[in-house]
Amino acid sequence: MYLDLLHALPEVLSFTNFAAVIIGVIAGIVVGAMPGLSATMAISVLVPFTFGLEPLVALGLMAGIYNGAMYGGAIPAVLLRIPGTPAAVATTFDGYPMAQKGEGGFALQVAVVSSSIGGVASAFALMLLAPPLSKVTLLFGPSEVFWVAVFGLASIIFLLGGSAIKGLISACFGVFVSVIGSDPIFGTDRFTFGQLELLDGINIVILLVGLYALPPVIDLLEVPLKTDGVSSSKLGTEPLWRALPRMTRFWKTWIRSSIIGIWIGILPGAGGSMAAFISYNEARRASKTPDTWGKGEPEGVAAAETANNADTASALIPALTLGIPGTAVAAVMLGGLLIHGLQPGPMLFRDNPDIVFGFMWQFLFGAILLVLVGGSLATNSFARLLNLPRPLLGSVIIVLMLIGVYSIHSRMFDVYLMLGFGAIGYVMDKLNFPLPPVVLGLILGGFAEENLRLALRIGRGDWTILFANVTSLVLVALTVAVVVGPMIKRHFDKKREAGGEV
């Protein structure tokens, strides 16, 4: 198989196939940077056009877009507190405070380097370990996946510091939104009020754009004409080679976050946002100065961005070997493969090694190109967006939001829904309710429900099926640790304080 890998290389390096990756990366960064447009959308628009293209050109474009968009999402997250893609939510935690401190340029450089490192690690995992890692996916049946979702939900409650009650309320709102639509087993309508548009549930992009993009835009417009501008010196932009030495101290975070991202990627359905959240949480727990997190700690940006790119190629492991996409983007990519007669499964690796392994190389090159293309593109052009007059910037973003949301299903219903979430988001923002738990509540709530019910059906109503094997028990232990750990730590901290006073 490793021979096949080398055999596929020359074809990838041919001019058109390589150019496809470069064009894909650039397009991906642009799409990712626009609030409302996501990689999923860009690739679904692309898929019909790939009919007439050579397979590797089509796949190269997709690999490039995927890698580019995962970094592109960080640009508005850092500069405007608007995550360009769902996976960039965790990037706003420290990226935006950095930008406010005048370190926006450095934040973007950290993001691009981390994204690239995560992407390269993920591509290597895909190239070298796809068959063994697909065995790991098989270990995760409904009850195990249920525990993964619970673990994810539990860790976010303690992720944000601040008021745990408010965090919990936000998470519950997210879980409530996940309940809307037809139920995952019987298809019974829930809270749809007879609207067919609500039957499939609420698309995460609609919620994200409404909740995250509208409130900052309103903020932006509340203080109009205050165009103090952001000069490049204020952005803190310096050449990448000079910024690099300041990043080397993140090496532990890079390794940890890459592993987390790859692991989340091979689990069906969880996706980049969960990878970024968990990785951010773990990095903060490991940090010696957890108090600086959320106030502009570059390592936080590194953790989030490494993980959300580390799940790109690894999400293709279950997609290519088992036909189950780890993320929404991987699902669309499977369609792109199908158009060229490439059906996922073990036979794919035997029948079309040149294309499959070529695709993997393209992922690797896409990740490397990210630094070269993204580094200059982001700091030299996108960062200057902030120099635009505020009314202009605000209206451009609103137009992009409307176009993006409309184009998901080509219907106005979604746009109204998005505006509704925008109003909710604005109120939540003003009342200091954290927004990230809403996003994760929506993603993981539905995921937890579906898998819990499947597990109970398999167990014929017997709850012990949830604890029936080692994988489940390990996940239960991790969940307990993530909930109880901070409590015990707080308890001991208090004791130590009390002891000191005596």
Add this chain to the structure above:
Amino acid sequence: MKEILAALTITGFAAAPAFAEFPDKPIKIVVGYSAGGGTDVIARTVAQFLEKELGDGASVIVKNIPGAGGQIGFTEVAKAAPDGYTLGTFNLPAALALTKDRSADYDVNSFTYLANFVEDSNTVVVSASSEFKTLEELLALAKKNPGAVTFGLSSLGGNDHFAANMLADASKADFTLVPFKGAAMARTALLGGHVAAGTMALSQTTSFKDEIRVLAVLSDERSPFRPDVPTAKELGYDVEMSSLRGIVGPAGMDADLTGKLRDVLNVVNKNPDFQKAMADQGNPMAFIAGDAFADLARKQDGVAQAIWDKSPWK
């Protein structure tokens, strides 16, 4: 049977179509699912060849209107003007099963049935490492210990569900049905040993020849893709179920127009390049045109109704 039908449609083709000017604007094929899905790929392949066969600068575009399990797209076609410029993909039995378990703005009579292209028969499968070597062994346990055999499906109210239901009826066995989100998830759970057995369309098994053991195929004759696998009928259980994908228009289309479209679709089907493209995508072909397609839809509607009446799934 299918050959006779094909021969009949060819005879129809010999008579010169009256609608010489059709089409004078783009024809739209509505797909009720997202771009890149199995049905979408079929629609795009048909569109590409249809455009060529219509000739004279004709243009055929595919429009994806995903949502509500395809229902939004099917409704769009049913309500369109019957002028031949709005066609749609039609998935049986899914499209008609939807009309049983929720309110729908269409039924089996809302369409003009033009041509079916794909028939993907259901199979009964276990993992290659399973203790069950034959259908008989599997059914024996399901009879002896009702509910002990967990049976993975892609969803309730689709061909997988109907197949499991019909097999249970025919054999007096009792399965615990586990509806996953899609066939790939059901297949993965089967491979991981999380469910004991399952049913899925034959095309879902082809890329997993060494990993999945196909115990029986639910069609009236053995599949050319897997001639080694017996049919359920041979084993004594008269169960047939499949997933069909074809092209329909709204009801009330003019007879000449209907004839012309059926003829052109027939020519598309005859094209070896088309056959090759469809085979590369793993689609088992079964070209059924005109009235036979309409009869098939009515029969499927009856099956869905009967199952819904007997054991409603929600």
